Amino acid sequence: MNTYMQNFTKYLKTKANIAEPDFQLLIKKVEFRNIEKGEILLRPGEVCKHSFFVENGLLRSYTVDDAGKEHIIQFGSENWIVSDRSSAFFNEPSDLFIDAIEDTKVVLISSDFLNEASEISASFRNYNQIALQNHIRHQQKRINLLLSASAERRYMNFIKLYPDLTLRVPQWMIASYLGITPESLSRVRKELAHKNFKPN
Amino acid sequence: MNTYMQNFTKYLKTKANIAEPDFQLLIKKVEFRNIEKGEILLRPGEVCKHSFFVENGLLRSYTVDDAGKEHIIQFGSENWIVSDRSSAFFNEPSDLFIDAIEDTKVVLISSDFLNEASEISASFRNYNQIALQNHIRHQQKRINLLLSASAERRYMNFIKLYPDLTLRVPQWMIASYLGITPESLSRVRKELAHKNFKPN
DNA sequence: CCTGTGCATTGATGTATGATAAGTAATGCA
DNA sequence: TGCATTACTTATCATACATCAATGCACAGG
Numbered sequence: 197m198n199t200y201m202q203n204f205t206k207y208l209k210t211k212a213n214i215a216e217p218d219f220q221l222l223i224k225k226v227e228f229r230n231i232e233k234g235e236i237l238l239r240p241g242e243v244c245k246h247s248f249f250v251e252n253g254l255l256r257s258y259t260v261d262d263a264g265k266e267h268i269i270q271f272g273s274e275n276w277i278v279s280d281r282s283s284a285f286f287n288e289p290s291d292l293f294i295d296a297i298e299d300t301k302v303v304l305i306s307s308d309f310l311n312e313a314s315e316i317s318a319s320f321r322n323y324n325q326i327a328l329q330n331h332i333r334h335q336q337k338r339i340n341l342l343l344s345a346s347a348e349r350r351y352m353n354f355i356k357l358y359p360d361l362t363l364r365v366p367q368w369m370i371a372s373y374l375g376i377t378p379e380s381l382s383r384v385r386k387e388l389a390h391k392n393f394k395p396n
Numbered sequence: 397m398n399t400y401m402q403n404f405t406k407y408l409k410t411k412a413n414i415a416e417p418d419f420q421l422l423i424k425k426v427e428f429r430n431i432e433k434g435e436i437l438l439r440p441g442e443v444c445k446h447s448f449f450v451e452n453g454l455l456r457s458y459t460v461d462d463a464g465k466e467h468i469i470q471f472g473s474e475n476w477i478v479s480d481r482s483s484a485f486f487n488e489p490s491d492l493f494i495d496a497i498e499d500t501k502v503v504l505i506s507s508d509f510l511n512e513a514s515e516i517s518a519s520f521r522n523y524n525q526i527a528l529q530n531h532i533r534h535q536q537k538r539i540n541l542l543l544s545a546s547a548e549r550r551y552m553n554f555i556k557l558y559p560d561l562t563l564r565v566p567q568w569m570i571a572s573y574l575g576i577t578p579e580s581l582s583r584v585r586k587e588l589a590h591k592n593f594k595p596n
Numbered sequence: 597c598c599t600g601t602g603c604a605t606t607g608a609t610g611t612a613t614g615a616t617a618a619g620t621a622a623t624g625c626a
Numbered sequence: 627t628g629c630a631t632t633a634c635t636t637a638t639c640a641t642a643c644a645t646c647a648a649t650g651c652a653c654a655g656g
Contacts, residue, residue, distance in 0.1 A: 331484035
């Protein structure tokens with residue numbers, strides 16, 4: 197077993213509650229990889245064969261529209277899984293890019309692994325279920341914000357939700373995540389500074 | 397068994413592949429109800445105790461923001477399930493309303509029912525999994541549209557996706573779903589008519 | 597048959613955010 | 627150390643969409 201997979205190990209043992217013998221079985225099914233900043237892990241048109249568990253570093257998934265603009269769907273830092281779930285699950289071509297914002301260590305999780313783990317362990321099944329439900333909840337909040345909140349409120353919400361990312365991610369990517377231009381985000385920040393708004 | 401539950405029966409037997417003996421067991425666990433147009437089935441602050449399977453008619457779920465504006469999260473017509481999944485699953489207070497756009501016949505699905513069905517039947521578990529994954533895929537598409545597309549393109553996408561709803565749902569609700577005002581939608585439609593755009 | 601109520605349309609006007617362009621600051625890399 | 631690149635800001639103007647107000651229509655209920 198790779199000593200670099202500490203977080204992933206913890207994830208399996210603690211969160212998904214996998215016992216030692218099963219763990220030994222499952223850990224053989226995953227792969228470890230070092231990803232360089234900027235490296236692309238998935239492109240539109242490809243089927244997403246692996247979910248990426250982030251040991252450390254930072255990934256993102258995003259689309260590129262007809263005008264060539266990027267729209268960030270998700271950031272994933274330590275202990276997050278980045279993937280195109282739909283593509284992986286339904287075995288369809290993805291319309292996402294996934295790439296690395298920082299040098300990143302990832303564990304590659306195949307659907308093979310997921311099936312096996314689900315068969316072996318009821319608690320893994322359960323944990324997976326919770327992860328799906330969390331994903332849905334998260335997406336719903338985001339939809340609601342996009343429908344109802346101004347750029348400023350969306351940004352404030354982002355800061356509150358992801359204080360760590362706010363520091364690590366370049367602003368133009370945050371803007372892309374929020375659905376505004378970098379210039380607008382700059383203005384929003386100026387406004388907030390002026391109003392004496394402090395994160396935390 | 398209630399003869400009004402044809403669609404629900406079909407859903408269990410055909411889609412979720414529940415065999416007759418299990419079906420007889422499960423069907424006792426659900427309730428049938430007639431909902432009047434305008435009736436509210438869930439309010440913010442309440443925990444969502446039931447998912448609503450629509451036998452016929454039309455439901456919607458929506459939030460109301462600080463300014464009192466409604467933002468429609470989901471429409472549900474025949475054979476759809478309307479629910480606050482997060483609230484139901486995590487047993488948390490919801491922030492959604494659910495109400496009836498038309499007189500509607502629903503089957504009430506409790507988490508009790510879901511647990512039981514999952515225990516009894518592997519194919520139900522499987523079907524439920526697929527439903528979750530579909531939900532995620534659907535939400536992701538919507539997020540991407542909200543991030544990247546103009547009001548006009550979002551409306552065109554809506555028409556293509558839900559030609560039936562386009563006719564049954566008042567325009568101001570479609571506007572709310574799209575994240576624009578009814579006035580804007582009216583203008584978008586005018587534009588499209590002018591450009592000789594025909595649905596289908 | 598009138599009349600109230602809700603929905604769609606239209607026009608006038610306002611505003612948040614986009615587009616473009618340029619400047620400044622930070623970062624990497626030779 | 628310095629130059630090039632990338633990130634962020636600022637300014638200007640443009641535009642999609644919101645807001646407000648008025649009107650027309652349809653249909654439900656007395």
